Amino acid sequence: MRRRREARERRELQGAGREMWEYFQSIPTPLEEFDQEEERERAAATAAVPEPAVAEPAVVVDDFLPPDFVAPSQREMAGLMMAWPGPLVVDGEIVTCSGCESYRDWIVLHAQGRVWLRCRAGHETRETGLDTAWFNRNSGPMTEEHASYQDGIRFLGH
Ligand SMILES: [Zn+2]
Structure with a gap:
């Protein structure tokens, strides 16, 4: 008699435990919810930033090159230029060309802040x-527009 009741109680307990178990199985754990949230954010970020076009990597690579070693004529760069016929004084000294020691008849080019x-x-x-500030102080208003760097320097007489 007593044993039967215990057995029934145990069955009921097991049943309740199974219901609880199934209930917990049906709700997502907080960690899973977090993962899904992350997944959604990742998907949104990926959608917002499209894959770069094929033509763009050249621009990125350009930034890795030391700018001092890439002359303006060697790359496409938009800039402003002006003729500077006389000697040019920088920090109290007349600038001479390191290639040929000429000290006048310059073209001054301003591009990308340089x-x-x-x-x-x-x-x-x-x-x-x-x-840039020096260039703006010393250059007049822009009067001509050139399609390329080479066009510009030809126009200025070089
Ligand atoms: Zn020179």
Whole structure:
């Protein structure tokens, strides 16, 4: 008699335990929910940032090159340029070309926040003593637009 009741109680307990187990199985654990959240965020981020176009890596690679070693004529860069017929004084000294020692008849190019000097012989040197502010102070209003760097320097007489 007593044993039977115990057995029945045990069965009921087991039944309740199984229901509980099934209930817990049916709800996602907090960790799973977190994973799903992350998954959604990742998917959204991927959708927001499209794969770069095939043509773009060239621009990225360009940034890895030391700018001092890539002359303006060697790459496509948009910039402003002006002729500077006389001697150019930077930090109290007349600039001379490291390639041919010429000291006048420059083309001054401003591109990407940097100033380059090009001598009559075509040597191009970045002039770190000159900056955007200097260029803007010394250049007049833009009067001509050129399709390429080469067009620009030809127009300015080089
Ligand atoms: Zn030179």
